[in-house]
Amino acid sequence: MTPFHLSTVARSLLKSYRHRAVLKTIHGLRLWDFQSMHPRSSIAGHELMEEILRKTVAPLPSYEMRDKSPPPPESNSLEFMHFYKSLEKEQRLEFLEKLSHDFGVDHRWASDLAAKLLEAQVRDVATILQVEDRLRYSLTPRYRQLLTHISRVQGGVKFLVDLRADLIEFASSKISDSPHMRDLNSTLKALLSEWFSVGLLRLERITWQSPCEILQKISQYEAVHPVRNWTDLKRRVGPNRRCYAFTHASMPGEPLVVLHVALTEDIANNIQGIVREFATLDADEDVNKINAAIFYSISSTQAGLQGVELGNYLIKRVVRELQSEFPHMAQFSSLSPIPGFSLWLQGALGQHKKEGRATELLSEQEWREVEDVTGAAPGAPALEALRRLISTSEWIHSDRLVRALEPALMRLCAWYLFGEKRRGYALNPVANFHLQNGATMWRLNWQADTSPRGIANSCGIMVNYRYFLQETGTNSIAYLHNKVIKASEQVLGLVSQFQRNSKL
Numbered sequence: 001m002t003p004f005h006l007s008t009v010a011r012s013l014l015k016s017y018r019h020r021a022v023l024k025t026i027h028g029l030r031l032w033d034f035q036s037m038h039p040r041s042s043i044a045g046h047e048l049m050e051e052i053l054r055k056t057v058a059p060l061p062s063y064e065m066r067d068k069s070p071p072p073p074e075s076n077s078l079e080f081m082h083f084y085k086s087l088e089k090e091q092r093l094e095f096l097e098k099l100s101h102d103f104g105v106d107h108r109w110a111s112d113l114a115a116k117l118l119e120a121q122v123r124d125v126a127t128i129l130q131v132e133d134r135l136r137y138s139l140t141p142r143y144r145q146l147l148t149h150i151s152r153v154q155g156g157v158k159f160l161v162d163l164r165a166d167l168i169e170f171a172s173s174k175i176s177d178s179p180h181m182r183d184l185n186s187t188l189k190a191l192l193s194e195w196f197s198v199g200l201l202r203l204e205r206i207t208w209q210s211p212c213e214i215l216q217k218i219s220q221y222e223a224v225h226p227v228r229n230w231t232d233l234k235r236r237v238g239p240n241r242r243c244y245a246f247t248h249a250s251m252p253g254e255p256l257v258v259l260h261v262a263l264t265e266d267i268a269n270n271i272q273g274i275v276r277e278f279a280t281l282d283a284d285e286d287v288n289k290i291n292a293a294i295f296y297s298i299s300s301t302q303a304g305l306q307g308v309e310l311g312n313y314l315i316k317r318v319v320r321e322l323q324s325e326f327p328h329m330a331q332f333s334s335l336s337p338i339p340g341f342s343l344w345l346q347g348a349l350g351q352h353k354k355e356g357r358a359t360e361l362l363s364e365q366e367w368r369e370v371e372d373v374t375g376a377a378p379g380a381p382a383l384e385a386l387r388r389l390i391s392t393s394e395w396i397h398s399d400r401l402v403r404a405l406e407p408a409l410m411r412l413c414a415w416y417l418f419g420e421k422r423r424g425y426a427l428n429p430v431a432n433f434h435l436q437n438g439a440t441m442w443r444l445n446w447q448a449d450t451s452p453r454g455i456a457n458s459c460g461i462m463v464n465y466r467y468f469l470q471e472t473g474t475n476s477i478a479y480l481h482n483k484v485i486k487a488s489e490q491v492l493g494l495v496s497q498f499q500r501n502s503k504l
Contacts, residue, residue, distance in 0.1 A: 049095050050102075056080040057103045060142050063134050077150045081159050093170055096163075100180035103142040110138045141187055148191065157195060157250035161304035164188045168306055189307055196248060196256070196305065198313045203321065204255075206243040208234055213253055217301070218243065221258060224297040224337060225275045236260055236275065239285050242293075244318050246310055257310040259318055260297040263290045263326075267333045267464055269445040271296060271454070274335070292331035293322050312437045319467070332467040333442065336430050337449065338458035341416050342390060344427075345459070348412070349387045353380055360501060362386075362408045369404035393455045405459075406446055411501070413461045414444055414494030424483040434465035435479045438472030441465060441487040444494065 056076040061069035087095060113135040120131045150156040167185045170176045204210075206218055215237070219227040227233050237243045240263045245255035262274045263285070274296050295318075298311050319332055352361055359367065359379075367382055376385035389395040395405060418441065420427040426435055435441070441463065448454075448462035468475075471486070478484040487495075 045091070049098055052080065052083050053095075053099060053103060057099070057143055057146050060106070060140060060145065063137055066137060071149060072145075074149075074153055077146070077153045077156060080146065081150065081153075081156070084159075084163070092166055093176055096167065096170075096184065097176060097178065097181060099143055100178070100184035103146075104180055104183060105139055105141050110135065113138050141183065143184065144187055144191075147188060151191070151195060151250070157248070158254065160188060161192065161251070161302050164192065164304035164306075165302070168303060192305060193308050195250070196308055196310065198317075201246040201248055201256070201310070201313070203314075203317050204245050204247055205321075206245055206255075206258075207237050210237075211253075214245075214255065217253075217255055218245070218258055221255065221299050221301040222260075222297065223299040225271060232275070239283050240264070240290070242318075242322070244314065244321070246314055255301055256305065257298065257300045257314050259295060259311075259314050261318065261322070262294040262296055262335075264292045264294055265289045267292050267331055267443075267466070268294045268296070268335050269443070269462075269464070270448040271335060271462060272450065287326065290326055291329065292333065293319070293326075293329060295332075295334040296336075311433065315437060315467075319469070332469065334434055334439065334463075334465040334467075335445075335448070336434065336463050336465055337454070338413065338417065338428060338461055338463060339430065340428055341413055341458040341461065342456060344416050344420065345409075345412060346387060346391060349383055349390075353383050353387075361412070363501065366404055366408050369400065373398060373401050373404075390459065393452070396450070396455050396460065402447070407497075409459050409461065410444055410446060411494045411498040413458070413463075414491050415498040417441060417444075417463060418485055418487060418491060418495050419498075421483075425479075426485065431463075431465075435485055436476060437467070438474070438476035438479075439465035439467050439486075440471070440475065441485060441491050443488060443490055 056072075056079055058072045058076070084092065084095065113131065117128070117131045117135055120128050147160060150160055164185065167181065167188070170181065171185065206214060208215075215233060218237075219233050227236070235241065242261040242263065243258065244261070245258045247255060262268060268274060274294065295315060298314070300306070300311060322329055322332075349361065361383075362370070367378065370376070370386050370389075371378060371382050374382070374385040374389070376382040389401070395401040417426065417428055417431050426432040431441065443464040443466075445462045445464065447460045449458070450460050454460050454462070466488075475486045478486065
């Protein structure tokens, strides 16, 4: 055996030994029966957490040694990962609170340097820049080094994505909202944004010939229109359909964000013809009949990547891919759900009832139809009957009510999408996403999703956000900078009807 092969074997054995040593350490910790102890009431639990953190979170090197200090052993990262995975939810919360509070920024050091920076303002530029650089380095949380080193071990990036998912869950459930935990979340998000920058992502087209594991995950992760069975999935990756995903080298076999596309002759106005009809399951694609690409589902698969821009880049990459495959294609549009509309509508009806303005939401003729069908008296009783109908989706079974409510619900939905704002931007998250990308709010579609979920979420209404490729850049800037929503005449007409009816 050559010296090269001997050294390779030796390194492999050493790595294996270190890995077993870490597992042995974790096994020893489990002999304490740590999981059976309630950490908030157990002194031993506190001490064990502190011991692990002291051992695995290396001190921040001095400014002079910042580029010269050797990295900590890989076993530190593995030990931290194994220990964290062994904890229950409440224990993870306490462990992260300790990490964020005790191993963050050295505030005294940063304050001293901030004072020195003020004093240095009368000095030369080189001195000022050096003090600024020292101050910038002092603002590095101690745990940032640990996070970076974890990302370099096998499975480390996925571990950190899942750890951030825990942080997001703790914050959203109000279990923990401390400034230190927010700073840990912010630091980790910034690191993930670097590691998952678009230049490091790989675009993959998913087909029926893709690995079974990937197909299964595509099915499991579908968040907009649930996949019913393997036949349904085969349809969504077959003829006249495209499915694309971003993947990352550090997370093999894990689609990060998935986009489903329907190739159609015209811009689709309902989802039934896309996901619930199997007539063309084995049909050949007719290029002459493919004029439009409909983005009907986009799903982020990793909760820990929330806030890391992936979906907008995926759409742009897919547009380029489709233009390459179909040079004549000029129509690009989403067919999007409107989550939250029914909930907002219930709130609006309740508010109008409370303020005695029930008659403003529907016309006299529309209210008479509601009264006739429900047998309710005019005014508040009719409004309450309408609220009950919408909450139970009973109205969809009455052709008369479907016809009567169409104009009212369409203009209410248009106002919800166009007029309801959060900090000046669209309240609806799907609308906000597409408008940020530069799309035009193009068309509302009645009875576009007649599934129970579609009726419950948005009274069956869906919306097309149209991507006019020559305008997306201008539209995006106008929306992000000036909060201007580009909308079609149909949408603006419905908004005007709502404003006239509601006397806004």
